[in-house]
Amino acid sequence: GEDVEQSLFLSVREGDSSVINCTYTDSSSTxxxxxxxxxxxxxxxxxxxxxxxxMKQDQRxxxxxxxxxxxxxxxxxxxxxGDSAIYFCAERSDSNYQLIWGAGTKLIIKP
Amino acid sequence: DGGITQSPKYLFRxxxxxxxxxxxxxxxxxxxxxxxxxxxxxxxxxxxxxxxNDFQKGDIAEGYxxxxxKKESFPLTVTSAQKNPTAFYLCASSIPPDxxxxxxxxxxxxxxxxx
Numbered sequence: 001g002e003d004v005e006q007s008l009f010l011s012v013r014e015g016d017s018s019v020i021n022c023t024y025t026d027s028s029s030t031x032x033x034x035x036x037x038x039x040x041x042x043x044x045x046x047x048x049x050x051x052x053x054x055m056k057q058d059q060r061x062x063x064x065x066x067x068x069x070x071x072x073x074x075x076x077x078x079x080x081x082g083d084s085a086i087y088f089c090a091e092r093s094d095s096n097y098q099l100i101w102g103a104g105t106k107l108i109i110k111p
Numbered sequence: 112d113g114g115i116t117q118s119p120k121y122l123f124r125x126x127x128x129x130x131x132x133x134x135x136x137x138x139x140x141x142x143x144x145x146x147x148x149x150x151x152x153x154x155x156x157x158x159x160x161x162x163x164n165d166f167q168k169g170d171i172a173e174g175y176x177x178x179x180x181k182k183e184s185f186p187l188t189v190t191s192a193q194k195n196p197t198a199f200y201l202c203a204s205s206i207p208p209d210x211x212x213x214x215x216x217x218x219x220x221x222x223x224x225x226x
Binding site for chain 1 (some may be wrong): 115117146151152153154155156159169201203208209212213214215217218219220222
């Protein structure tokens with residue numbers, strides 16, 4: 001079946017780059033998403049990538065897509081304390097258009 | 112301001128009781144969703160509705176019920192049949208998901224605790 005996998009935790013030092021990885025199984029997914037969840041809150045769309053792209057950059061965020069390996073990553077440059085959150089990877093199933101979610105990666109920032 | 116509002120933020124339920132979680136949106140979205148979030152797990156879909164007066168079961172619908180009488184509202188009832196209801200519940204809405212690109216907008220969540 002369809003599945004999205006992520007590591008549960010990532011710890012980085014303030015000012016370093018964070019790289020959050022995700023693997024997915026549905027090769028027909030048209031869109032892949034990164035959502036951010038701050039403590040006790042709902043999720044907000046951070047960025048997304050269309051499946052015919054390899055890379056998308058938006059200020060401090062870089063999304064890389066390796067469609068052959070079904071691997072998606074989110075790089076946050078110059079990580080700040082405000083980046084502390086849980087980051088969810090999601091793919092949109094092209095069979096029923098529902099979002100399939102990863103378990104979320106909690107980003108921990110060390111001073 | 113357009114958005115999606117869940118209430119209450121915290122809810123306590125005694126065993127054997129039904130409780131209803133509210134979700135209202137003023138984004139004019141056709142599609143609405145209920146997810147359950149447990150620590151270390153992804154969001155699991157409980158129910159979704161693509162249009163008024165229609166809804167579909169998600170992956171974990173047992174012990175839950177919904178209604179969609181108005182476009183703006185999609186309340187979720189957690190029934191006594193749900194054996195492990197303590198969780199964080201998230202409501203979301205979007206334009207129809209079969210359009211070219213859709214973004215899901217989330218409410219702030221309701222934390223339900225069984226006491």
